[in-house]
Amino acid sequence: MHTQVVLFDGFDPLDAIAPYEVLYAGGTASDGAVTVELVSAEGPREVPSGTAGLTLRATGSIDLGRADLLVVPGASGRVGEPGEVPDHDLGAGERQQDELIPVLLGRTLETELPALLAQAMHDPDITVATVCGGSLILAMAGQLEGRHATTHPLGLHLLDATGAHALRARIVDDGDLITAGGVTSGLDLGLYLLEREMGPRIAHAVEELFCHERRGTVWRAQGLSPSAF
Template structure:
């Protein structure tokens, strides 16, 4: 399984690093997983939204080359959905203290949405998202009617953008797997290892990281609960 984790300007570092380490460790333990950081523009240094921390994308996002594409959220002020980017930054600079809606909106103005649509249209590619990554997908019009989750502060916006918002730690909708707040990237990575590689590998990584997964993975299966 080849995994591409997407970087865009203002990304949340923990959304990236947590699943990267889990999946990379699973690959080292099994030989069955490879992971790389990518961007829509190709190899470049990408500045995240937390303290100017930058990571380097080593390749271009390529749905034809990936089995799994993982989309992080953005790191910034919670802000309001209608906020727009300010114009007070100098040439080549990104304004500080931007809101998450602004950062996601800027990512939507790049070539990223078209590449993500290509991935979601391919039945051989699984698309995963951590935290606000689900909002990015929904705002791009790619989650219409599909169950998904995000950070609890963004669930209302997720529903307003057309998704079926589910308040769960991890939501598995087949070719789309999403997780909630930023630390849920650990749980998402471990669940994907279990689903795609096997529970022995997932358990070994879970033990190594001294992290016990939280919550039930929600799927649209079984009877609908009543009377609760």
């Protein structure tokens, strides 16, 4: 299983690194059955995160011919107050440190990323996974209508507004779309992906290595529908 973790300007570092490191460890535990790399829509480059100028290097381009799994992180920045608009009087460097998360997520729509994600979403051989606000990028690109998904609790209403079925769950498995909630859920996402694709023994070995126990139930559209409490 080859995974490409997608970086974009303003990404949240933990959203990207948590699943990356879990999947990398899964590759070691599975004798190379899992591989993972950092990529961007623009190709190899230094990609600035939204956290204090931290950058990561994308070593390749998004390649839908090679990827079995794409992982899309959210953005790191300020949540802001309702109705707050960005201060355009700030310099470029200052804006990079003071951006609102919705602005950073929305800016991805001006790149090649949404078109590539749309292709991936319509390719039956590719699974798309997101962490935190990564699902909002898909939603803003019109790719989540009618799909079950989650994101950070502060963004659930935005998922609903785009026609998605927003769920307050740690991880939502909707077949070829797997979404995870707030920032630390990237660890749980990586472990769940290992269990789903490589089996529970590989996932458990990495869980033991990382001293991290997954939280919550993975929501799937299976089984009995619950009655109202």
